[in-house]
Amino acid sequence: MIIIEDHQLTFETIKKGDWSPFPPYFQESLLFCKDWLNGKEEFKLQTSGSTGKPKTISIKRIQMENSAKATGDFFKITPDSKLLCCLNTAMIAGKMMLVRAMEWKSKIHLIEPNGLPLKSFSQNQKFDFVAMVPAQIENCLSDIESTPLLKNINSLIIGGAPLSNELQKEIAKLPCNSFQTYGMTETVSHIALAKISGTAPLVYRVLPGVEINTNENNQLVIKAPMALHPLTTNDIVKIISPQEFIWKGRSDFTINSGGIKIQPEEIEKLISSKVIKHFNNSRYFISSGPHSKWGEQVVLIIESQEPSDWNAANFKKELRVVLEKYACPKKVYFIENFIETTSGKINRHKTAQLTQ
Template identity: 40%
Template sequence: MSNSSLKTAAIALSEPTLFFPFEICKGKAGKKVLISELAQTVLCSSYNQFVINFCMEWQSNKNGFVVHTSGSTGIPKPIRLTREQMKNSVEATAEALNLTQNERFLICLNAEYIAGKMMLVRGMELGAEMIIIPPKRNPLEDFDKKMWFDFAAFVPMQLQTILDETPEKIVILSQMKAIIIGGAPVSYSLLKKIRSTKALNRVAIYSTYGMSETVTHIALKRLNGKDVEESADTYRTLPNVKIKTDERGCLVITAPHTLGKEIVTNDLVSIKNEKEFEWLGRADFVINTGGVKVFPEKIEVFIEKYFYELDIQKRFFISSLADEILGEQVILIIEGLPFSKKFENDFLQHLKKNLPSYHAPKQFFYLSEFLLTKTDKIDRKKSSDLILK
């Protein structure tokens, strides 16, 4: 699908609409708004009015939009995206996921950030009926199970909550054409739940790779389906995205939605071919211990599986401390009450036995509660600093 075909197809589009199903205004619940009527629309909630205002800006053919990075790996910073970049991103996603005109989208990501904004832009460009739900843990909890959508985007916590707390709403998920999950890694427990829920077998569910600078995702990883291997950890790029690595082994991206500009990331990857790569971890998280480079994220996946098997529901992450002999030593920081000494010893022996040399944590530390970013990701640096003080 080219830019020109999108413009030609726009003649046949139904007018995009926004629907606020649980908005109560002037004593009436539910308010449907034609895009052409946005200027005359006044809603009660400030969030829904924010959505209206952004859509008005887009429909006015505004050429540039300022978004902020998430702050998960540093201080949030503003970046400017052009209308052309955002439309190119829509085109690539529509082609990759076979999104067509006049479908129904569930918009439940925070529209103050790029992922939520781009769901709105996709809806407007494809003439969708957009059902707006202010961001919440379970965006389906208030819907009747007869409700249906063609496409939705969730953060992992939202999909996990739907599957765990409202299994009767899985029928809504099962009717979707595609679901994308982003904003945080998909946990092992969520992955197992997705793959073991038979009703989801017909839905294409993907984990996304991207960032604000690339106008959300530039690659997708299929999480379910009969052809997906249990250990598959490979992302496939969207159409017309080019990838390579720099001298550090970090991913470099060029795409229509970067306007041909190279975006140099801090993500260490293993490139399989011109379209596929495996994500290894963040370059700024790598721990050098005893001359060995350790990727914290790989250890975390192993620990996550171990905790899942023991039904331990604790958040954690791998970090490091300075070490006079090793340079750095690997440590494990866990949220909540400490484990017993016996469990710690057994756990440590299990890690030493099953992980490569120098990968097992030397020490365990505990925090009553992790510090989070504005987008509810664990702030590793600030949480680690609490330990080091």
């Protein structure tokens, strides 16, 4: 059953399909459910960039079924469990919440994604399984009406972006079973979960049926029933057992800011004329910096001394003309000499560390 505000829709009703009174977001979500309930075998989804540049891929039904089964087995979900879908159902995380409800024969409350997903529920509302992003958790912890409802959740999974150490400590105080997820579109949501205990580092344990390994570059290689073939990721990990690993960082330069995957090279091309205007032929690059709420934020690093008449606000204003809000550098750093590789290229990782 899917519950939208005061409306309760059985899966049989959704299978027949008539929900014209609902706003577009819910109509799109219910259309996916109708397709699923009527046996559709393949779905098109946009990847986020975990295994390379974002692209559209086809996900088969059996992959999603395997993912739902593995998660259900991990959490020992029983029929008639109460779920909440507060993630965007156009993306894999939201779609999988709907699939889980249909496969587990559960009741799921469906709401449009927002910063305070628990705000509209009564204080005695209980949920057996909920998925959120870090920003939603942080907002709920800061909201006097939402915090008690977090305590009414049995199992809580959090994904889309890394959790700050401070937020991990706050989540660990909650009585619910909380886990940080590891996964991507290609693996049909998460393939591993790390119990949030408030201590670092997080140790990820793979779902049933998932096999992990690393290549010569210590990149995580995944073989799983929810993936069509073995996947080599851009994540550097340390494997501590056949079922457990510690995430160390990215092997590429992709920035994950609140779940939005940002490609530095693309931003660098867009801002080239602005940088040249102020700094002539100075070298520069886009990197990531820590952010307490979003995990990472975009920063710009320029090989130059800071100008005496430097006006950061005006410069950022110029950049916003050519960049989306999420891609605009939040900070600008000046370094007199970049660190280089033996071949003379900019060593981005080591140079960026000089700003920390």
